[in-house]
Amino acid sequence: MALTLSVKPIEMESGYNLVLLHERDAEELGVYVGDRVRLSSPSSSLVAAVNLTGEMVGRGEVGTLLEVSRRMGLKAGDRVTVSPLPPPVSVEAIRKKMEGKRLTGEEIGEIVRDIVQNNLTPTEISAFVVAEYTRGMSMEEIVSLTLQMVETGERLRLERGPVVDVHSIGGVPGNKYALVTVPIAVAGGLTVPKTSSRAITSAAGTADVMEVLANVSFSLGEIKEIVERVGGVIVWGGSVSLAPADDLLIRTERVLRIDPPCQMLASVMAKKLAEGVEHLLIDLPTGPGAKVREAEEARSLAQDFMELGRRLRVRVEVALTYGGQPLGRAVGPALEAREALEALAGGGPNSLREKALSLAGVMLEMGGRAPLGRGREAAWELLRSGKAEEKMREMIEAQGGDPKVKPEDLPVGDKRATVEAPSDGYVTHLYNERITAIACAAGAPRSRGAGLRLFVKRGHKVNRGEKLFEIYAEHESKLEEALKVVSRSFPMRIEGMMLERLSDRPREW
């Protein structure tokens, strides 16, 4: 059964291969919303999902959305034959996962390939992500998922090594450590092709912070050239097609605000495998308000990362770091870039320097550039001597930035407001999510100069009226919005020494 229909191009992107059929033609073909058809023209052929309409297209017409029109080179009035197809194997596999069954490597391959080739509808991709989240995946399945995500993308093939990388699962405001850790590691002789992400729900991703100092969008060839010449880069992973299935899945995860652990493991490892990484350090910030709240949960996730690494022949080590409050004092792209430059020059806050050195030390040990137990010392020497800063400036230059840039050159928002302590006491808690919400309300990450700077952190004693933090914005209205967030949910808890008063007096007299 097939119909020959006249093409009516619809000037709209849908994100997947979609065609519109008139209800009556669909009846004749025996297809329904979400079913698949094969479209064939004399020169090409493609599988598309069906949507029905009573008015957008008439009988005898097929509406082709941009993805389909482009790939098949169709224009109005072209004749194509449309024939029904059984549901894709991938859709059956997604159903199997919804039922809680294990998938074979082949089934996972079908799903990943269909995602990359725009063959799955948003309804189906969503079902896969939710099934992953609620049913989980075995280690075998995660291995297959990782390998298939690598398989369906491009790869970076470097001519130098050892290739060592670091990846933080995030969740901590102000987490600019990579801008200090990576140059230390590269200065120590490691090859670090660091691809990073832009902020999605945070105030600044590593790529956003680096972009204040240099370009971050490069082709795979350019990245290869820079890494082989300079030893490292810090670029935006979204500009290259390493494990592209991951980017599509992340879009759905973001809409649903879930992050299935099995998908996270596979995503991280797929990107790193595609980069050709031999040794990988995973940073798991742990603490209240971070992605991982308890050490036990972090240790279990660490075991999964190491096990996955063993199966994929990537040596993985994991660092649990303190993630219960922001790292350093600056939150927001330009403010964080300033702080990173200060740390590279030997200054900056202790927590940033401490984390950057610890992680760089592990990387140097993993890559064989420092004896076991001596990595931190080696990292400190590379920082203290100025070699790390020098390497960072070399990287900035290679990525098209100004190698002579000083922290104070970086423009930050000139609309500012300082928030003071409402009472005497100790800062017993900083709420990560609230800090992020303030910085985002102020305009971060899109507004590069927006964000906030903390004057105090956890454990500090403050007096009433003492400055707690300063908000930076580039527009007055954004500053006001940030202040509204502060008054709705104050980002710090300040308590006296007596935390609670208990009594057995009756509450009412």
Add this chain to the structure above:
Amino acid sequence: MALTLSVKPIEMESGYNLVLLHERDAEELGVYVGDRVRLSSPSSSLVAAVNLTGEMVGRGEVGTLLEVSRRMGLKAGDRVTVSPLPPPVSVEAIRKKMEGKRLTGEEIGEIVRDIVQNNLTPTEISAFVVAEYTRGMSMEEIVSLTLQMVETGERLRLERGPVVDVHSIGGVPGNKYALVTVPIAVAGGLTVPKTSSRAITSAAGTADVMEVLANVSFSLGEIKEIVERVGGVIVWGGSVSLAPADDLLIRTERVLRIDPPCQMLASVMAKKLAEGVEHLLIDLPTGPGAKVREAEEARSLAQDFMELGRRLRVRVEVALTYGGQPLGRAVGPALEAREALEALAGGGPNSLREKALSLAGVMLEMGGRAPLGRGREAAWELLRSGKAEEKMREMIEAQGGDPKVKPEDLPVGDKRATVEAPSDGYVTHLYNERITAIACAAGAPRSRGAGLRLFVKRGHKVNRGEKLFEIYAEHESKLEEALKVVSRSFPMRIEGMMLERLSDRPREW
């Protein structure tokens, strides 16, 4: 923060409230794919989900899809303000269900209202359905879901009673029992406003079979008029807006090919509550190849239906019926309508008469029109006396059909093929899914005259070459397709008395 943008109408339906923003404008607003914005014009306002584009609309423009343009009455060049909104409460509630938590009645209300008002994206509706499927729902949640689905739709308010209905959860080919049961019940003095569905994955829904005899699409007012005059109808539920959330959820369930039990319970009860049903008989066909395979599973589902009924003040009884092979001998709209007319005239196959009488008997007892234990007898008297057939013809006339129609008047496909027994033996099994697949390949349900007729059923002894079944189609190509399905997966198992031969001889010599 808000932008005033120029409207660019996009001539495309998306199924929900969707607008397109240029990437840079979205950045300025701080919104991303799937986020919500409020659109305001001087005369109206609406919440829509955002999609991004670099080319479909320019900076300063907002692309409005048909749902949005229509509801706000927008045309090209109109100015609207666009401001970001936090995620809808319903999306947070869906996330809570994904995490396996229980939802409050209020949260379920938000979800159902947002579904009906086109406020949820396909990604979000899919997440809800999969979360229902994988996490399940408590009885309290199902009660809320049912009530909210009723609340968001229209209601049938009948001036006569007792209102008694029957609903089969389906899964059995040839399940035309309602065309016999309902007229018996109405002839016995019950009020039966039977709304039914069209086939989705089967070869004929009750509405498809009834449509061979009369119209099935009526407004709520027309249904009320007919029921109050004649006592009953058999109509298509999709033509009225009883529990419309259900129709939207079913669309997603169909695409994903899952049927979450909690959603099924709520859907059935919501439709029946909206019809004003006081007594409801649920038919659970049970057996291999049916929706429910084991009696134990059926009993558990029955308990859920009765419990839900108690909480909603609808008296529910449940009948477990044999669902391991087709009901009667005909499968496909016209063939089934013929068989139903024959049964009403006192003929037709035993299994159909037996099921129709049993269910009608329970309905008569539930509605107080027969003493307990005497319902089947009363039903038989109504059938034998011709009163049921007379009532059916009255219903057919009220629904615009020919009250004098005879079985042989109904046109069936003239392209036919008979399939014969490949060997001597007993018919030990009929495969429901394969029978359905053959009838659908032949063109059912769209092709009204397509389907098949069985000459033998389970337990029959057949000789090689004896006729097993006949396929009916309206097009030669469809008949060929049906025969292909037969040869790929033969729908019957025919075995000798010796079913297996076991031996301890080595398999290879």
